[in-house]
Amino acid sequence: MNQPEMKNQKTDEEIARLVQTGNVDIFGELVGRYEAKLKRYGKKFLAGDEAAVEDAVQEAFLKAYQNILSFDAQRRFSPWLYRIAHNEFINLLKKKKSEPMRFFDTDIIFPHPVAKERTEQRAEERLMTELIDKCMDKLSVKYREPLVLYYFEQQSYEEIADILHIPVSTVGVRLKRGREAVQHLCNKLGFEL
């Protein structure tokens, strides 16, 4: 079995464990697996400025390497890496100052009923994804990010909660409000679901 085949069989967590033991080269495999995903996440979340997104993604990988020993290989690697990327993108937004950033949101205070992810929901998702893609840049950061993570990055409610450090019920609320805002915006712009 050659080296690339062996790498492909390993899970992200197994590769991360190898990096922790000092195998630097195999970290390139993780970069390869997540580069396109993180760039897509960054471009959709930040709505443009590709060069800045690429720099932020590179910085996120370097920070992931620096802090790899803090990663618990018993847990999933993907939310851990997305969390680092999220922090990088937030720093970028703060520097830009064009997007209003709220450090505290009232929707994280009280419990909200969480609508479970339904099977038929997935059927609507393709259409919703198209709509979100068209109206994304008009949405506020607060709703844009969970929508990107859920519809484009296929992260679950729990994983989004881990990435954004917000309650699981708040993820549900923001997705619901985000969808409503997208429909409203798209109707205004003449697109329909």
Place this chain on the structure above:
Amino acid sequence: MNIENTKITLSDKVIGEIKDGQVKMKPRFYFVFKTVFFVITLVFVFLAIVFLVSFILFVIHGNGTWFLFGFGWPGIKMFLTSFPWILAIIVLVFLVFMEILVHRFGFAYRRPLIISLAGVLCMGMAAGIFVAATPLHEGAFQSAQESTLPVAGALYRNYGVMPTENLYSGVVSEPIDENDFSIDTSEEQNVKIQMSTSTSFGQDVIKQKVEKNDPVMIMGEKKGSEIRAFGVQKFEKNKEPLFQRWQNNAQMRTQKNKQQDTKNKQQDTKNTQQDRKNTRDDQGNKSR
């Protein structure tokens, strides 16, 4: 093709920076140290909350503020004005700080803020109530009064004896009649208590047959050595820790008075001897 090139380039860039030594993996002890420091801070903040909650309970119990609820609405109003709000605000600040600290953990941030904050508050309150039930603060208070408690001595001396306005406690010194009786407080003896038909719970107290040495708490206006009572409460003798405090204070006061008397007597004797000596010296001088 273009995408493939970009992918390889980024991976090469990242690996290149790592191999050049521009980026280094943080050592494990860095994360261990960070975690230990974090846990120590968390424990310190929690202990501070527990100490302050138990101290507030000790203070409001010790100066009688706690019992104001028993005097109805006027008592509640007085409770609100007598409560040590500064300490309560400090507790609140520590609670917010602790919430910020625990919010790093999944069990905290995955739940709504109100729930994790309530959890922190409940733990702090429960531990505070438990500590308040131990003799820790009473012992520290006694040490502070004897000036043998370092650091927190001033805190105990300031708050531990802080009187509540219009609230007096003591033991009955003269048997009750229809409208009044006398009490000994830790500061004075034979303070006359005047009750009227408008005195809250006054009739209940009369019905309970208050006897000599019964501990009581009076809410009322003091003029000279008389208190016009708005409300009266009787406690079960020896079951109330506050009663123990009054007894201790009374004993300490008696001891201090005795010591002062002895000192005064010794001083008087010295003065008398000095006077006699001076008189003898004067007489000697005159006779010469």
